[in-house]
Amino acid sequence: MKVLFVLLLTAAAADCQSFHRGRCPQPPVQENFNVTKYMGTWYEIEKLPAMFEKGKCNQATYSLLEDGTVKVRNAELLSNGKISSIEGVATVKNSSQPAILDVSFFKGVPGAPYWVLSTDYHSYALVYSCSDYFGLFHVDFAWILARPRVLTEDVISQLHDKLDAAGVNIKRLLVSDQTGCDVMT
Ligand SMILES: *[C@@H]1O[C@H](CO)[C@@H](O)[C@H](O)[C@H]1NC(C)=O
Numbered sequence: 354m355k356v357l358f359v360l361l362l363t364a365a366a367a368d369c370q371s372f373h374r375g376r377c378p379q380p381p382v383q384e385n386f387n388v389t390k391y392m393g394t395w396y397e398i399e400k401l402p403a404m405f406e407k408g409k410c411n412q413a414t415y416s417l418l419e420d421g422t423v424k425v426r427n428a429e430l431l432s433n434g435k436i437s438s439i440e441g442v443a444t445v446k447n448s449s450q451p452a453i454l455d456v457s458f459f460k461g462v463p464g465a466p467y468w469v470l471s472t473d474y475h476s477y478a479l480v481y482s483c484s485d486y487f488g489l490f491h492v493d494f495a496w497i498l499a500r501p502r503v504l505t506e507d508v509i510s511q512l513h514d515k516l517d518a519a520g521v522n523i524k525r526l527l528v529s530d531q532t533g534c535d536v537m538t
C-alpha cells in the first residue's frame with residue numbers, strides 16, 4: 354500500500370499535480386442523461402493533464418452494445434504520425450444515475466469513474482473523473498469535448514464555470530491540439 358501510494362504520488366507529481374488532499378468533490382451531473390444521444394464521436398477541446406494521453410487530435414467514439422453497455426474507443430495521433438487507439442467498455446452502475454459511468458480499458462482492472470457533468474449531445478460535453486485514495490487524497494481528470502473540433506469561447510467559459518464550481522482549478526486545463534487531424538477521419 355505504501356509503495357502504491359508513492360507510485361501514485363510520483364505519477365501525480367509528474368502529471369502536473371492532478372492529486373489533491375481530501376475526498377473527491379461530488380459535482381452535479383447532467384439531468385435526464387440519455388446515453389443513446391451521447392453516442393458517436395467527440396473531440397477533446399481541453400483537459401486536465403492525463404498521463405495516458407500523449408498525442409494530439411484526441412477523440413473518443415462511443416457506441417451502444419446490445420447488453421446496454423457502451424463501447425469506448427479513444428484515439429490520438431502520435432508525433433511519429435501513427436494513430437494510437439485503445440478500446441474499453443463503459444457501464445452505468447446505477448440506472449437511476451445514468452450520467453455516472455465507469456470506464457474500464459483492461460479486463461480485471463478496476464474502471465475509472467466517468468461523470469457527464471453537462472452535455473447538449475450535439476455540440477459540447479463536460480466529463481469529470483475523480484478517484485479517492487484511502488480517504489486521504491484524490492486524483493481527478495476532466496475533459497471538455499465537442500462534436501466538431503472547435504467550441505465557441507462562450508460555451509468553453511460556461512463549462513469552466515461548472516468545473517470551477519466543482520472545485521477544479523481551471524488554470525490547470527490544457528488546450529488540446531485539434532489541428533492537422535485529417536488522417537484521423
Ligand atoms: C433517448 O434518445 C433516443 C434517441 O434520440 C430516443 O429515441 C429515446 O426515446 C430517448 N430516451 C428517453 C428516455 O428520452
Ligand SMILES: *[C@@H]1O[C@H](CO)[C@@H](O)[C@H](O)[C@H]1NC(C)=O
Nearest residue numbers: 445446447448449450451453
Ligand atoms: C442508486 O441511486 C439512487 C439515487 O441517487 C440511490 O438512492 C440508490 O441508493 C442507488 N443505488 C445503489 C445500489 O447504489
